Amino acid sequence: MTAETGERRRDAERTRTELLDVATEEFAERGYSGARVDEIAARTRTTKRMIYYYFGGKEQLYLGVLERAYAEIRAAERTADVDHLDPVAAVRRLAEVTFDHHEAHPAFIKLVGVENAQQAKHMNHVARLVDLNSSAVDLLAGVLARGVGDGLFRDDVDALDVHMMISSFCFFRVANRHTWGALFDRDLLDPARREHYRTMLGDLITGYLRK
């Protein structure tokens, strides 16, 4: 209701957002139990009290972080426009969107890791998330159907499986960057190798689909 002056001393929305921003970093970086409520508060311009005022507690704050992170991705994934591309190029494009997205949101990737570490028990409490991710798969399913219809793709593939192949590659590259670097002395996120991996992913997926 109030105008965005940018100079107000009291701004509920801004306080909430700032809390979520910092909490996202903290939870992604240190995990759920590793993150400290005091530390999160200290890195904002407000106090710990506000976490309890706006969210109720550490767990609800984490839930808020998770929900917002997935919501942002939903928006990003809608941007892929592949209807005008031939099936092979379209699959490649979809893979690249996922590739770019993973690279651009390391904090999100880490949150996924954190969630899996705790058997996704928090995610189950955010019912809204379930129908959220299906749109990406639906898009892919459409492209695959076109490819099969054109006789370009093998006809025994499941869209969710293909989505999994794409996700694995993109996820691994970001999530396991550090152990990979330590074990093989290769930085998977080295900008110099970015195009190489992006192309590789496209080759990998289209190579699998092709008849």
Added chain:
Amino acid sequence: MTAETGERRRDAERTRTELLDVATEEFAERGYSGARVDEIAARTRTTKRMIYYYFGGKEQLYLGVLERAYAEIRAAERTADVDHLDPVAAVRRLAEVTFDHHEAHPAFIKLVGVENAQQAKHMNHVARLVDLNSSAVDLLAGVLARGVGDGLFRDDVDALDVHMMISSFCFFRVANRHTWGALFDRDLLDPARREHYRTMLGDLITGYLRK
């Protein structure tokens, strides 16, 4: 030096091993900061005091867990015998060994996740690990060279990259089981789908390599 009677009330080696066993589970399940020293001790037949007696502290115990976990894998990876197979079958076999291994060692996968969550900072302190994993890649490199020599494989591929493709798929399936299940209602480790995924991985990799 002393014989393994199995009934001794005091057995340094057994106490140490038991501590490592339980700690592996705890660290894998709850992460480094989530794991509780008291809880680890309680789940053994000894006391917390022994953690400090044998390892020095929580961090060194974690280091011990990490080192042993990787050492076990080294042994497992040596078992692949692919010299008598043609290059295509050999690549498929190597991928399957990795596939099986990931599935059989979820705790190890989780530890890798835990390590990445903390920028692999502990792993760097275990210098012994670095040269450890290279054997798997060397094996793969040999097979790839054979395939290129036979004119079966494209000649612009790097063994470490192929190892990464294989690892991503296998890792993702185990590591992201829970979020995937929550979001898409599909259990990636469902035994009924196991062969399907195992074959899929082989198709994926050989499809990419084929000229």
Added chain:
DNA sequence: TAACTAACGTACCAGTTCGTACATTAGAAA
């Protein structure tokens, strides 16, 4: 301008958690 409420800050508590001081015992060695 007085009253009212949403937004915010301070100080503190209670439970937890890593770590340690100190006492004790099993079994080997003399």
Added chain:
DNA sequence: TTTCTAATGTACGAACTGGTACGTTAGTTA
């Protein structure tokens, strides 16, 4: 049997950490 030490157990403390009671202030509304 006595001595000695590696191995083990008990009890406790200091720091940390999530959460809360209570007081204060900005800005709105009558």
